[in-house]
Amino acid sequence: MNENIGIILMVIGLVFDFFGCLGLIRFPDVYTRLQASAKCVTLGTCGILFGLFVCTGFTATGIKALLCIAFIFLTAPVSAHALARGAYRSGVKPCEGTIVDQYSETIKK
Amino acid sequence: MKNLNWISGLVVIVIMAAVILFCPVPSMLSWQSNFLARAFLWLLICAMMCLFRILRGPTAPDRAVAVDMLGILIVGFCAILSLPTGRDWYIDIGLAWALQSFIGIMALAKYLEGKDFDE
Amino acid sequence: MINAVSLFILWLFVWSLLNWVPDTKQLIMGVFVAFFMTFMTVDTFGVASPSGKVKRAGFFGIVKKVFWFVCYTIVFIWECIKANIDVAWRVVHPTLPIRPGTIRVKTGLKSDAGLTFLANSITLTPGTTSVDVDKFKGYGYIHVLFLKDGAVSSDMRLPVVDKFERILKRIFD
Structure with a gap:
């Protein structure tokens, strides 16, 4: 029973992983790609790890999977933030459909 | 033209999903490890998409984003591998890989920003 | 000093999670490792708040903070799942319905940990x-995937940011 619930969670995680990587291909510029992939891939991999925890219970594998979830939730947004900042500072322009860009005006001064 | 692209992409994805879901496997596997073999193929396709972005990305930050996502996907690979084999050191590899890729991406972002490494 | 002791307990806890099921040998090893890690990290985590003095929270205050942290976790997971469904819908849509932009919002948080969260x-x-x-x-400065029409002004507020800010203010400030 536990194993079936874990496998359902894993399927949800795999689907979100796929959407994240599809967004990496389809979106037009760096920032939108970062949006899609950082959100979807983080939640997808955490879903896979949580499914692993549900499958194995409180064994060595399950506890380490929980630690891995905490670690990924703490570090993935930080690296996405750093990459977005680095892309702006290295001078990558946002794509053509961008409505407003208040950050470039700030760092030009 | 745009709609044509979208439809062709949809057809490719549906064909890949059908091949992964309905390809014949040895019948002695239990259905759980059968599922895990297919999940492994599915993650491989995601990793191929990341590799496509690394190869084609027009600018350097594009490639950095794809490398970051590939690093997180590999943790998922390790998690999926550790269930049917029952070995717990696969998830150790996943933890260490997450740490390593985080440090690498931070260094890459600092490099893109054009600063020194000790800010 | 109290900071170093709590850090020591935290690192010992993480060590015992890392090699589960803990036995005596692992715990003795873990005491040494946790001591070393405390020695290394107490400078980083032990910095006082920017105003210079550390405000001690009583027992009741800590219970309240833990309660708000649990609330924050629940709200965060709910918003995260909503975000993923939203982004997945935009990815598979044929015409890519995005109106991206970078906007500036004002935050009232002061502490480093609050801003990071x-x-x-x-x-x-x-x-x-x-x-x-x-x-x-x-x-x-926030990059937004879909800006609504009338929303572009100089100092705007996003409802999601306000919601998180209200909860985080009770935890960290």
Whole structure:
């Protein structure tokens, strides 16, 4: 029973992983790609790890999977933030459909 | 033209999903490890998409984003591998890989920003 | 001093999680490792708040903070799942319905930990990624995936940011 619930969670995680990587291909510029992939891939991999925890219970594998979830939730947004900042500072322009860009005006001064 | 692209992409994805879901496997596997073999193929396709972005990305930050996502996907690979084999050191590899890729991406972002490494 | 002791307990806890099921040999080893890690990290984590004095919270205050942290976790996971469904819908849509833009919002948070948590939760919630935080002026720069029509002004507010800020203010400030 536990194993079936874990496998359902894993399927949800795999689907979100796929959407994240599809967004990496389809979106037009760096920032939108970062949006899609950082959100979807983080939640997808955490879903896979949580499914692993549900499958194995409180064994060595399950506890380490929980630690891995905490670690990924703490570090993935930080690296996405750093990459977005680095892309702006290295001078990558946002794509053509961008409505407003208040950050470039700030760092030009 | 745009709609044509979208439809062709949809057809490719549906064909890949059908091949992964309905390809014949040895019948002695239990259905759980059968599922895990297919999940492994599915993650491989995601990793191929990341590799496509690394190869084609027009600018350097594009490639950095794809490398970051590939690093997180590999943790998922390790998690999926550790269930049917029952070995717990696969998830150790996943933890260490997450740490390593985080440090690498931070260094890459600092490099893109054009600063020194000790800010 | 109390900071170092709590850090020591934290690192010992993480060590015993890392090699589960803990026995005596592992715990003795873990005491040494946790001592070393405390020695290394007490400078980083032990910094006082920017105003210079550390405000002690009583027992009741800590219970309240833990309660709000649990609330924050529940709200955060709910928003995260909503964000993922939203982004997945935009990815598979044939015409890519995005109107991206970078906007500036004002935050009222002061402490480093609060700002870090705010930036992290902004990144994982619907349609927003934090780009930069100006700590002295209290501005955050946010990349938004879908801007509504009338929403572009100089100092705007996003409902998601307000919601997280209200909860985080009770935890960290």
